[in-house]
Amino acid sequence: MVEFVKSHGLGNDYIVFDKTQINFPLTEKNIRLICDRNRGVGSDGILVLEKINNQEFKVRIFNPDGSEAEKSGNGIRILAKYIYDYKYTTEKEFFIYTLGGKVKASVIEEQNGRAKTIEVEMGKVTFRxxxxxxxxxxxxxxxxxxxxxxxxxxxxxxxxxxxxxxxxxxxxxxxxxxxxxxxxxxxxxxxxxxxxxxxxxxxxxxxxxxxxxxxxxxxxxxxxxxxxxxxxxxxxxxxxxxxxxxxxxxxxxxxxxxxWSVNLIGPVEEVFKGELSEEMLYKLKD
Missing domain, CATH: 3.10.310.10 (Diaminopimelate Epimerase; Chain A, domain 1)
Structure with missing residues (x-):
């Protein structure tokens, strides 16, 4: 059984997986299939979470065409909500390592004990x-x-x-x-x-x-x-x-x-959680 959560930040939606649960290869073909809105779960991308400790996490961010992204402001907020809501940490501030650098995420507003608004320190801008x-x-x-x-x-x-x-x-x-x-x-x-x-x-x-x-x-x-x-x-x-x-x-x-460091504040909302079917997993492992 491979569980996932789907959330969106202002309509930009991502599927979140815990790395420890994934039992299929993260190939371009598989990423495309999962993100397909007709033949898969459907999303603008996939986030794969790896916990380091109570305050540090890693993420891999995949685009729906199968390529890997360095950073995503909406994706990071979605991941931060997942980390906080599903008790991967007891802290309201924690760090996430991306291919584009280390970022700090802070839960600044809750609703019914779940994260509603997230602030992210996105790193520094360069025009070089x-x-x-x-x-x-x-x-x-x-x-x-x-x-x-x-x-x-x-x-x-x-x-x-x-x-x-x-x-x-x-x-x-x-x-x-x-x-x-x-x-x-x-x-x-x-x-x-x-x-x-x-x-x-x-x-x-x-x-x-x-x-x-x-x-x-x-x-x-x-x-x-x-x-x-x-x-x-x-x-x-x-x-x-x-x-x-x-x-x-x-x-x-x-x-x-x-x-020239930049802070981003915005909402995030969970849509649903589920599990990939046996038929889908068979395709992903093929």
Whole structure:
């Protein structure tokens, strides 16, 4: 029996497994099958938890295309809720190791003894091309021109443990992000592919974004994308250091600190828990 929990952060949903319960290989084929919304459980990704001790945990984050992600703001909040709700720790503050670095998670609001709102210290932002990475000479990638579909976009790129490409618009156009997203994600100047955010600045404390997520496609919400969009807007002097980020799935609150570390606050909600069937496990072990 392989149990799992499914939760979402503003509509961005993940399946959580305890590593000790998994009895099938985490291959690209298996990840794709589990995330498939018609033939599997269905999700925007998979989180695999490993407990180190009462205050430290590891996570592997998988995209629905089978690739592995370095970091996810919504994923980390979902995992933190799972850790707290299912008594993997007795603490309200603990650390999670990701491929994109160590983060601190804090339960700041509860409901009926279960985590409702989580704050995550997401790590530091860098705009350096070699650290994102972006091809070409060493530089900060701010307002560079990128030609896509015959259109010149001004892009700002950064990493917060995973790579992001941000461009600003006067009006949000969902069809445009769906069209440009995959072309930007897979552009050869991004050797590890990249997450993409379309941003409209509403005022000095508020932005609206649309997201094309690397390995997942168009996404209702993303924690790391919210951090990236807010950081790019702040770097360009368009907003203050505390920003509300509005997405189709809801709103997250971002704080950019003087050292360019970023804090993320947002809700998370469990949807259901279950177990993979014998038939599914047979397919996963095949």
């Amino acid at each position: 091309s070699s650290e994102i990475p972006v091809a070409g000479p060493e530089r900060e990638v701010i307002d560079e021109e990128l030609k896509i579909n015959g259109e010149i976009l001004k892009i700002t790129c950064l990493s917060i443990g995973n790579p992001h490409c941000v461009f600003f618009v006067d009006e949000i156009d969902e069809e445009k992000i769906k069209s440009l997203g995959p072309k930007i994600e897979n552009n050869p100047i991004f050797p590890n592919r990249i997450n993409v955010q379309m941003v409209k600045v509403l005022d000095s404390n508020k932005i609206e974004i649309r997201i094309w997520e690397r390995g997942a496609g168009y996404t209702l919400a993303s924690g790391s994308s919210s951090c990236a969009a807010a950081s790019a807007a702040y770097r360009k002097g368009l907003v203050n250091n505390q920003v509300e980020v509005i997405m189709p799935g809801g709103t997250l609150h971002i704080r950019i600190n003087p050292d």
